[in-house]
Amino acid sequence: MKDIFSGLDDLGFENVDGLNLYGEKDKKENEPENDFNENSLKDLSHLYDKKLTCPVCGASFTVKAIKTSSYRMKGKDSDFFIRYELVNPYFYDVWLCNSCGYAAMKADFEKIKSFQKDLVKQNITSRWRGRTYTEPYDLAISIERYKLSLLNYVYMDAPASKKAMNCLKLAWMNRLEGDSKMELEYLNQSLKGFNDAYFNEDFPIYGMDRFTTMYLIGELNRRIGNGEEAMLWFSKVITTPSVNKRLKELARDQKDLIKCVKSDENKDSSESYTTSSKKKGFLSSLFTK
Structure with missing residues (x-):
């Protein structure tokens, strides 16, 4: 599981590489720069601000959401990864509260139980240093945010399916980045989670x-x-x-x-x-x- 949570050191999470996603014994074995290119203003035109209230700490904040008219699918990979034109919805799939550090994929953000809120406060909020992102988001930012989401899922003892889907989306982002090594690592972790979910969770799982x-x-x-x-x-x-x-x-x-x-x-x-x-x-x- 080496490098699964790499890049989160500056956010307060220095020693998290040894975490187990699914509770099994661990088998141990560069992010690009965030340039504000000429397409940045064009990308921003496809976004709008959505107001949220954090279910963990109660803070109010806004997230970027994509206008319905801006979804343009151009293809789909055999593992259900959808490739888009205009703007990439995956870049904005993770919602993050900058006050307490709680992060989750938007489909799960409100679905947090009381005991999980306590776990987030104990393991995430106590170490959270805050993070400001340039807009529009790019591949490097989306990977970091998916890692933060995955870290929250691990610490809050989320079901295997949530960690599996998070890992699958990290695999897709690394596919876009051309990092086949990390794509394979996340695919492996995703497979472990979906295997677990198939036998132990109710269907549907993320609409499947x-x-x-x-x-x-x-x-x-x-x-x-x-x-x-x-x-x-x-x-x-x-x-x-x-x-x-x-x-x-x-x-x-x-x-x-x-x-x-x-x-x-x-x-x-x-x-x-x-x-x-x-x-x-x-x-x-x-x-x-």
Whole structure:
């Protein structure tokens, strides 16, 4: 879990890299500059201020929200990451109270229990130094805010599904940044959480029914290299009668993709063996046994 919470030192959280997201034993193993570019004013035109009251400390504050007319989807990845034009909604998905440090994805911000408020005050507020962000938000800022949200979820003992979705969105942001190493780390952590949630939480999970979650678990397995495990989950989706046609098609596509990759690997392995055998035969002909 190295670097999952990196970059939060200046905010008062110096020693948090060893935290376990899901309670299991820990297996230990640069952010770009925030430039105010020529598109900044254009990006701001898609935003408006939304007034909130912090459910933890009661402070009033505003967050940036995106105008409905500014949502422009241009594509979707196989793990449900939506790619947008004009402005990126993921950059504004985390709401943060600068008074107490409470942060959560906007879908969860108001859904905090009394005992969790106490945990936030004990573990977050007591160390919070405050943070001011330049606007509009960029990739580096969004990653930091998602990390703060994840840190809150860990300290407030949030359900595995919340930590899993937070990690998935961090994986997506690192994908945009081109950091494949950290993307893979967050995908791994997201998979752990969704596996836990699938067996221990009620559906829907962030709008996903049981079968959509099954597909996502399969896709996360595929992306981290667990091809055989991914095939099992995709097969469950495909063979379940009540699953909608579109989801079955997605599962078949990803299952076929795994087969193609496996076929190519076997072909490369076979060609390597043939080449090696030929070399061995040539050398053997030069020496008597």
